[in-house]
Amino acid sequence: MKRSLEKRLENGTVIVGEGYLFELERRGYLQAGSFVPEVALKNPEALKQTYRDYMKAGSDVVLAFTYNAHREKMRIIGKEDLLEPLNRSAIQLAKEVALEHPEEEALVAGNISNTNIFDPEDSESKEKVREIFREMVGWCKEEGVDYIQGETFYYHEEALIALEEIQRQGLPAVITLGLMGENILRDGYTVEESCKILSEEGALVVGMNCFRGPDSMHPYLEKIRKEVDGYVGGVPLPYRTTEEHPTFFNLPDGGCSCHLPMETTFPTALDPLYHNRYELADWARKAHNIGINYIGLCCGASPAMLRSVAEAIGQETINSEYSPNMEKHFLFGKDRTLKDHNTSYRTKA
Structure with missing residues (x-):
């Protein structure tokens, strides 16, 4: 039988492959800027192959690609009618790929994320956020996911609402925070304070994802690990962020000689700013050594990078024959x- 996320965590480190957003933009199936995963409907085979590539590179999880596939984002692009079909298709495709794992069926995770409309001073926005999460989590439950990953929250209270709606459906929750350049969540919580509360409220895994590369995320993972008794996740970007430039939103490229349309390297000119796979492997070993239990890479990561991360902590992947x-x-x-x-x-x- 397929082991649950909790059982796998009890037995060792879980590897989670993310980065679909940037990878599918690179492959030509997603628009940078709007970053809406219409690929689940328009090019389902491309999405399945991407799922498959990350699973073969070591991911224990096929994370359904519904990041940004929420009602507010679909309203902005004028395609709310695609909301439910897109969510269900992304999960169904993930389940098909998970069955292909030759050793043990991969886990399938539903996915909800920051809505960008949460306002701590606006009760109406909070209820709207709750409704967004409730309908997405409901579809996840109906489609039979193993757990839900709520991610990239930069407000503690929004993350807590996500956790509550996941628990309402009786599903295990992974909740990870996206820390902006202020080095504190927008409603005043430190990431370690927020993670401690979320863990005590019942999240199976808490931690951080996205926005930051290993160098500017790891110090906060150390703080979280010290404060949290339960499982901790770390899913950084593969970019060379620094203390001076802690996120990829304003990461400079001193060698760039051309005009950038956005005047920033984000999101389409980050290419020279990658960590190589050996640096990412070094970080994975460091994270594993301090007790990070749920390890992966986020936006910008390739399957080859993820394979190096998995191998660094002693796991042989399906595609390790090509290392x-x-x-x-x-x-x-x-x-x-x-x-x-x-x-x-x-x-x-």
Whole structure:
């Protein structure tokens, strides 16, 4: 039988593959800016292949791609009529791919996220947010997900509303926060305070995702780990954020010589600012060593990056057979049959 998320966490670290938003934009199936996952309806095979690529790279979870697929976002683009079909399709496709795992059926997670309309001073906005979450979680329940990941919340109270609506349907909850450049949640909570409360209120996993790369997220994961008794998740971006520029929204590229349409590298000119897979693997080992239980990568991550993260904590993935091995490379290999006139040239190539 397929083990639950809780059972897998009891047995070890769970790897979660995210990053569909940027990956599908790179592949040409999603518009940067609006970032709405219409791909679930317009190009379902492309979405299935993306799910599959991340699962084969080590993800224990197929996270249904419904990030931004909420009523407010669909209203903005004038396509509220697609809201329910999009949500149900994304989950159904995830379930199909999860069954393909050759060893143990992957978990399927529903997904809800920040609404961008929450206002701590506006009770009407709070009720609207609750209604948005309630209908999405309801579809998740009807489609039979294993748990729900609520993510990228930069208000503590919005995250708490998400948790309440997930619990209302009797589903396990993973709740992760997105920390903006102020280094504190917008309603005044520190991330460790918020995570402690969310964990005590019944979230199975609490932690952080998105906005920050490993270097500017990890210090906060350490604080959360010290405050939270339960499971903690860390799902950073693969970009080289810094203390001076802690998020990818205003991350500069000093080498850029062209005009950027947005005057920022976000979201379509971040390419030179990636961590390489070995740096991400180093972070994964560090996170694992301090007791982070739910580890992955968020926007911008490729399957190859995720595979390096999974392998760094001792897991062999379905596609580990394709992990780098330079033994036979004509310049850098060590195989005795390689030609000396090539291998001797390696430092000059």
